[in-house]
Amino acid sequence: MTARTFVWTGFLAILAFALMAASRFTLLDPVHNLTLDVTSPVQSLLSDSTRPIADWVNNITDARGLSQENKRLRAENERLTTELSLAREDSAELQALKDLQAIQQQFPDDTFLETSIVARDSSNTGAIVAISRGRSDGVREGMIVVTEGRSLVGTVSKAFDDYAWVRLITDPKSAVSAMVQESRAEGVVAGDYGGGLTMEFVGQGAAVKEGDFVVTSGVGGGYPPGIVIGRIARVRKTEQDLFQKVDVDHLASLSALERALVLMSFEPKGYDRP
Amino acid sequence: MRYVLGGGLAWFLAMFQASSVAQVHVLGVTPNLLLVMLVCWLVVRGLDDVLPMVAVAGITTGFVALETPGVALLALLIPIVLLGVVRELHVVHSELLLVAAMVLVASVLYEGVMLLGAMATGGVLDPLGGLTDAVAPAALVNLALMPPVYFVMRFARPDARRRPSYLL
Numbered sequence: 057m058t059a060r061t062f063v064w065t066g067f068l069a070i071l072a073f074a075l076m077a078a079s080r081f082t083l084l085d086p087v088h089n090l091t092l093d094v095t096s097p098v099q100s101l102l103s104d105s106t107r108p109i110a111d112w113v114n115n116i117t118d119a120r121g122l123s124q125e126n127k128r129l130r131a132e133n134e135r136l137t138t139e140l141s142l143a144r145e146d147s148a149e150l151q152a153l154k155d156l157q158a159i160q161q162q163f164p165d166d167t168f169l170e171t172s173i174v175a176r177d178s179s180n181t182g183a184i185v186a187i188s189r190g191r192s193d194g195v196r197e198g199m200i201v202v203t204e205g206r207s208l209v210g211t212v213s214k215a216f217d218d219y220a221w222v223r224l225i226t227d228p229k230s231a232v233s234a235m236v237q238e239s240r241a242e243g244v245v246a247g248d249y250g251g252g253l254t255m256e257f258v259g260q261g262a263a264v265k266e267g268d269f270v271v272t273s274g275v276g277g278g279y280p281p282g283i284v285i286g287r288i289a290r291v292r293k294t295e296q297d298l299f300q301k302v303d304v305d306h307l308a309s310l311s312a313l314e315r316a317l318v319l320m321s322f323e324p325k326g327y328d329r330p
Numbered sequence: 331m332r333y334v335l336g337g338g339l340a341w342f343l344a345m346f347q348a349s350s351v352a353q354v355h356v357l358g359v360t361p362n363l364l365l366v367m368l369v370c371w372l373v374v375r376g377l378d379d380v381l382p383m384v385a386v387a388g389i390t391t392g393f394v395a396l397e398t399p400g401v402a403l404l405a406l407l408i409p410i411v412l413l414g415v416v417r418e419l420h421v422v423h424s425e426l427l428l429v430a431a432m433v434l435v436a437s438v439l440y441e442g443v444m445l446l447g448a449m450a451t452g453g454v455l456d457p458l459g460g461l462t463d464a465v466a467p468a469a470l471v472n473l474a475l476m477p478p479v480y481f482v483m484r485f486a487r488p489d490a491r492r493r494p495s496y497l498l
């Protein structure tokens with residue numbers, strides 16, 4: 057290793073730690089905002105122009121079938137299951153409702169801010185997206201983001217002037233107080249490194265089964281109760297464990313999300329900046 | 331001049347990685363074209379040439395790929411510097427084998443640093459899950475991506491057509 061290389065390495069290592077420290081103390085927030093301002097058109101152009109190739113590669117490598125069809129079916133599934141879930145939540149009132157109006161009546165006093173996804177975290181150990189709304193639109197850290205079908209997407213983890221980062225529920229740092237809609241068994245839905253969702257701390261005696269809906273419980277005040285997270289895909293239960301582990305399929309196709317809604321009327325309690 | 335060109339290429343690659351490659355999922359992970367190209371560049375051109383590119387790529391990735399600035403730079407710097415030192419030892423004579431091994435090791439190190447970073451800042455403490463769901467698949471996918479990237483760079487080198495060292 058030459059002296060020049062040694063100096064470069066030392067400089068870059070110090071720079072890396074300095075950037076991490078500056079980010080921790082929010083000194084880089086204006087730079088983030090400016091970067092997204094400058095690069096989001098380039099990113100959109102690159103993303104749109106290469107999407108057919110990406111879809112083609114995904115189709116080839118996707119053993120389950122065509123990703124477009126999958127995306128469409130997931131959206132359809134999300135809409136239908138959300139409607140079904142909401143109908144179960146208050147069946148006497150909601151059985152009469154047959155279309156999207158049913159969903160809107162669940163949140164009569166809530167206001168939503170429509171936004172689009174402008175960038176994605178490209179790492180394999182996190183799940184964050186950037187949305188096109190920021191502090192100037194009233195978006196604050198801790199606010200809840202849902203899909204157009206009103207299923208949970210995640211939480212605003214950083215708000216800049218014109219943009220915000222949303223930590224998806226599949227992110228390994230995400231944890232949502234949740235309950236099984238049918239049995240009211242409570243637990244915590246957490247993301248993992250494979251992009252999946254697991255409901256933890258579900259008691260051994262709790263009645264949970266595949267196909268049950270999982271919704272936010274509202275415990276802790278970070279999320280309003282009743283927002284649909286997903287459906288139970290698998291229940292793992294052994295005699296030795298204190299709790300059951302429940303795999304949850306999220307309803308929204310989060311990896312292909314293009315638009316979302318920020319729930320403006322809900323004020324999360326006790327949200328600390330990550 | 332070559333540093334300016336290298337920096338420009340690194341910036342474009344970081345942008346391309348964040349906006350285009352991020353849409354592709356193979357074995358549940360996103361291929362890291364940026365890392366593969368930097369490792370191939372390291373094998374073909376050496377550590378001196380690639381370090382300025384690491385700087386530009388790491389900083390750009392930190393800001394455009396929604397990662398904590400500095401973590402991506404560190405995750406790129408560690409494998410590149412370590413493998414740059416290994417390259418100088420000339421322990422493997424076949425360049426193709428060398429670059430394959432280096433892509434594999436670099437991917438494990440890169441994803442390992444990102445995984446540690448995620449766990450250290452509040453991510454779920456599941457190193458085994460991280461290894462099986464993120465690190466190992468990413469290493470395999472990057473390895474599969476290596477041959478075309480390497481051959482483009484290998485044959486872009488002026489003397490490559492005369493003496494293909496991967497055949498040695």
